[in-house]
Amino acid sequence: MSSISELRRLRGSQRDTRQQNKAALFFLLPWFVGLFGITLGPMLASLYLSFTKYNLLQPPQFSGLDNWTRMLHDDRLHKSLEVTFTYVLVSVPLQLALALGLALLLDKGVRGLAFYRSVFYLPSLIGGSVAIAVLWRTVFGTDGLVNKALALVGIHGQGWVSEPGTALSTLIVLNVWTFGSPMVIFLAGLRQIPASLYEAASVDGAGRWRQFRNITLPLLTPIIFFNLVLQIIHAFQTFTQAFVVSGGTGGPADSTLFYSLYLYQRGFGQFDMGYASALAWLLLLIVGVFTAVNFWASKYWVFYDD
Template sequence: MSSINELRRLPGSQRGARQQNKAAFLFLLPWFVGLFGITIGPMLASLYLSFTDYNLLQPPRLSGLDNWTRMLHDERLHKSLGVTFSYVFVSVPLQLALALGLALLLDKGVRGLPFYRSVFYLPSLIGGSVAIAVLWRTMFGTTGLVNEALGLFGIQGQGWISEPGTALSTLVVLNVWTFGSPMVIFLAGLRQIPTSLYEAASVDGATRLRQFRSITLPLLTPIIFFNLVLQIIHAFQTFTQAFVVSGGTGGPADSTLFYSLYLYQRGFGHFDMGYASALAWLLLLIVGLFTAVNFWASKYWVFYDD
């Protein structure tokens, strides 16, 4: 590994800082146009709206910090933060562990690899389908499959999806079940690790565990990092899953009231877009903080080859 590190600073990389600036601008041009043309405007607009009283149908009225102070006393907001945090902290590690585990299992030459990969990916494909709501109810409902299976062992089941105590857990299962996307990213990452490194390690007599620890894992850290950052962001924004069980209400008894769902209810259900915009920016601050911490911590465990 060290030999690679020594190669990093060739004179070439210092050639022409101006030229690099220019090249970077050209490469980033489409992104700049998109950022300033499409993304920034609506974003700033929503920031502005967070300081107004805006019911969508009439012009917004400036209301100062009202929306922001209101958050302090909004019990449903606090509830939704609780729901969202517990969801993020449980479902993201579980999903990533499963995705990485199966990716490793699949990467090491298994016969029928394409078959398995497709099968494991299938649930992620139907994640957005209308059928998923019905499906999930049929699995976790009072007379659902899970209870039938439990019945075989003489265990009396319950309505997993409709009891406030367990509804959120079924959503964690749903999220873990659709682990296909991070798995595929892991697989692609694994495939990018040069075979030559393993060959060299084998010649040196390294065991497979050793190879995993000193080659696979370090070289995969950028991808693990990527999945971690993105899955956290996605978990904070979870929306569809909540619709699955509660049809958008966040029920039973607000036990699946995800942050985004609450935000959406305020904005479109109660025509309270000013407050919803403030909520969006609070979410952005929270997620941004998590991401920043993640990036800061990545210095200590993520290995880049540059």
């Protein structure tokens, strides 16, 4: 009798497990639909189109590696890579440095911390919007606020967004200005460092700079690494600011021709979807390489509790 009752219990347990699995799959169904219908499906379609000649009006024609070999002789592509790499390598370190500096100041117990944190975080929410890009173009225009401020001290300004030598710099300043998101993350990381470490260092005679170098910076390296990876990926995908400031041309003289903007021009301006798909996958490879290098290098400068 005990064997029969044990068998019935096992069968009931298996039946309950199957019912739970079915319920779990039912609730996961929208996620699977989104994964295959919105993410993986379009990605695989884009990968196929990168090996075709396709202009949205006719069926795609398989062309092999033609789109990929065209990249070797595309001067505007090379220019867009130069502009994008310059933007990433200059704006991301400046943005993180400013975010860390302000996080250190706010971590000292400033009155109204919640207010300052909200104010500093606000640009990160709206920095990629069309409205801010239009405002930025106005501020740095010939009759903008920057030139009006310079005129007060007798300096005749220029059209910062209309000069090839300064147009990219204005977009770098815009990206640095959106430091709020990494600053909040830095601030959270600083709050996790035990105060006892600083007290022990003060007893040993360590000054603020030495405490920062030997305590704060090493313990904050995981947060720095996290922000670095996120902001590099975000910077490579920058599009709205350059599109609005340059009117969609990447000018003047292709000085703001970001990679994503050039991809948009080829895909939706010239309807060269096959080539645009190849450009999209090249961007994925570039971001993947940067991310992989960051993870590989992290073992030399990122320190964890263990």
